[in-house]
Amino acid sequence: MHTAPTPHLDVATPERVALTLPVAGIGYRCLAWLVDASLLFFFWLVAYFAFTLVVSDVLGALQALSGLARTLLVVGLFATQWLYWTVGEVFFHGQTVGKRALGIRVVRADGSPVGLYESAVRNLCRAVDFLPMAYAAGCICMLLTRQHRRLGDLLAGTLLVREERIDLDKYTAQAPAAAAVGAQGAARALTPEEVELVLAFLARAEGLRPDVRRRMGEKLVDRVGGLSGEARAAVLASPERTEAFLRARARAEG
Amino acid sequence: MALPLPAFVAKRRPDWDALQALLARQKAGALKLEELRTLDTLYRRAAADLAHTQTFYPGTDAHRFLNQLCGQAYAAIYQPPRERWPAVRDFFRRDFPVTLRRELRFVGASAAVFCLGLLLGALVVLWEPRGAELLVPAGVRQYVAQGRMWTDDILSMAPPNSVASGIATNNLTVTIVTFALGMLGGLGTLYMLVNNGVQIGAISALCIREGMTRGFLDFIAAHGPVELSIIVIAGGAGLMVGQALIDPGELPRGQALALRGREAVKLVLGCAPFLACIGVVEGYVSPGSLFPTWVKAALGLSLGALFWGYLLRAGNSEAVRTGAPADSAS
Numbered sequence: 320m321h322t323a324p325t326p327h328l329d330v331a332t333p334e335r336v337a338l339t340l341p342v343a344g345i346g347y348r349c350l351a352w353l354v355d356a357s358l359l360f361f362f363w364l365v366a367y368f369a370f371t372l373v374v375s376d377v378l379g380a381l382q383a384l385s386g387l388a389r390t391l392l393v394v395g396l397f398a399t400q401w402l403y404w405t406v407g408e409v410f411f412h413g414q415t416v417g418k419r420a421l422g423i424r425v426v427r428a429d430g431s432p433v434g435l436y437e438s439a440v441r442n443l444c445r446a447v448d449f450l451p452m453a454y455a456a457g458c459i460c461m462l463l464t465r466q467h468r469r470l471g472d473l474l475a476g477t478l479l480v481r482e483e484r485i486d487l488d489k490y491t492a493q494a495p496a497a498a499a500v501g502a503q504g505a506a507r508a509l510t511p512e513e514v515e516l517v518l519a520f521l522a523r524a525e526g527l528r529p530d531v532r533r534r535m536g537e538k539l540v541d542r543v544g545g546l547s548g549e550a551r552a553a554v555l556a557s558p559e560r561t562e563a564f565l566r567a568r569a570r571a572e573g
Numbered sequence: 574m575a576l577p578l579p580a581f582v583a584k585r586r587p588d589w590d591a592l593q594a595l596l597a598r599q600k601a602g603a604l605k606l607e608e609l610r611t612l613d614t615l616y617r618r619a620a621a622d623l624a625h626t627q628t629f630y631p632g633t634d635a636h637r638f639l640n641q642l643c644g645q646a647y648a649a650i651y652q653p654p655r656e657r658w659p660a661v662r663d664f665f666r667r668d669f670p671v672t673l674r675r676e677l678r679f680v681g682a683s684a685a686v687f688c689l690g691l692l693l694g695a696l697v698v699l700w701e702p703r704g705a706e707l708l709v710p711a712g713v714r715q716y717v718a719q720g721r722m723w724t725d726d727i728l729s730m731a732p733p734n735s736v737a738s739g740i741a742t743n744n745l746t747v748t749i750v751t752f753a754l755g756m757l758g759g760l761g762t763l764y765m766l767v768n769n770g771v772q773i774g775a776i777s778a779l780c781i782r783e784g785m786t787r788g789f790l791d792f793i794a795a796h797g798p799v800e801l802s803i804i805v806i807a808g809g810a811g812l813m814v815g816q817a818l819i820d821p822g823e824l825p826r827g828q829a830l831a832l833r834g835r836e837a838v839k840l841v842l843g844c845a846p847f848l849a850c851i852g853v854v855e856g857y858v859s860p861g862s863l864f865p866t867w868v869k870a871a872l873g874l875s876l877g878a879l880f881w882g883y884l885l886r887a888g889n890s891e892a893v894r895t896g897a898p899a900d901s902a903s
Contacts, residue, residue, distance in 0.1 A: 332643070336623050336643065338643055338644050340641070413648070430648070431651050431652075431653065432653060436839065436842075437835070440835065440838045447753040447756045447761070473756075474830055475835075482641060482645075485637055485641065514577065518579075570579045
């Protein structure tokens, strides 16, 4: 069932409603980091080539820079590497570009958005999480903690939550024009689990192999239909009729 | 009596869609006051719907959808106050120096550890010259053996990986790593402090032995005082983190860590602009002989005095004037 104990964050809002937000796992986080890292990499690549186009003798030009310019260059490079994450998290609702692409977001441990200090802490700690190489320390820490937090997250009191793409259309989708079989028969009200089961099946029915589609439809009809004999045979005559019946059944008003 | 799930979704969905649209526009930052009121109303309705689904349709997609929607609206409504320029000004005028004075114990401990390393490195090299082979990087030793400062080449462009420029560009990294390694129970910070102390001590002792005291002072005088102070302060911040890890007091370890982390990072963030300024001095004033030694020494001493004067005095009078009522109010 959906209520399997996946890691989650419980939030008690002032409105006295308990929110349960799913926590982003190590896979999401690595992918988001990859997106961000390649973005920064390409930024410097483009900057380098633009610089090369302007100045023909790159090595000579770099060496001709004064001590001041060199220091500024190094400080600037460091700032883009480090400021990027914090600016993204503070000003864009807890999301850098990579986190937005993956649909994850940084929040405090109580579910509220991160502030400047938290973001600064967790990003300064990248230096430690990166040890000894390739975020090994951070990954081990993520695997060991219940809410997949790396060392920087522990220090800052933050974690990452996931935003899922949930399609509500399946609840309101209209049956195709096929003749709907009357579902009123000996109808009892379905439980929410059964409705969910039927709708999940209907959403995926198109993509299933024919024999699987028929077999699962049959099982579902037996579970929710309460039909027998001829009526059942009529409903099972074709996948379209089966699904029309199930749709009507799931949408029946109690 | 609970409606069947599809009927419930169909009935309530317009409100949810409207809330989603408002949230998207809120992210873009284009909401009018009227719409903010609507946002508030819709959020409350969605929260009520969430409570409803929790009771009647737990574990369904509708439940998870509402969870997420309310989470986003919650984040949008309960935003932390935006940090603006006045906040930055306040931070440097009061928050940063006051925090530093409050945590002076840790900065003191960090300074003590650093000086210990300094003494250790210097004594080893003064006592036993071959110790330098162990403690001083090979590149530096080559230069010293030729009787030259390894920093002379920064302006006259020798190998770009010369040690001095490495030291210069590493300042930021050293500061951040010194702080961040506090996450290893403070041991990492102690290691960084001792290690840096030993290296600097050994190099200076080597220079003294080889009769290059003048050249060494010439290089280090202008930026040394402030730069070493900043590393010591970052060390203090790292020790704060380590202390929260080892001895969290009455709080759970995670909470103590988060609390101390917020305080500690103030010290590091506060140092950042000074580190940038001193980086400019180190890259521009310190190497070469553009400035006579006494100018550099005077500059370094006055910068150090200014820096510590600011740290120990700033926000003092204001704290006396405005701090007391603010404290009693909170």
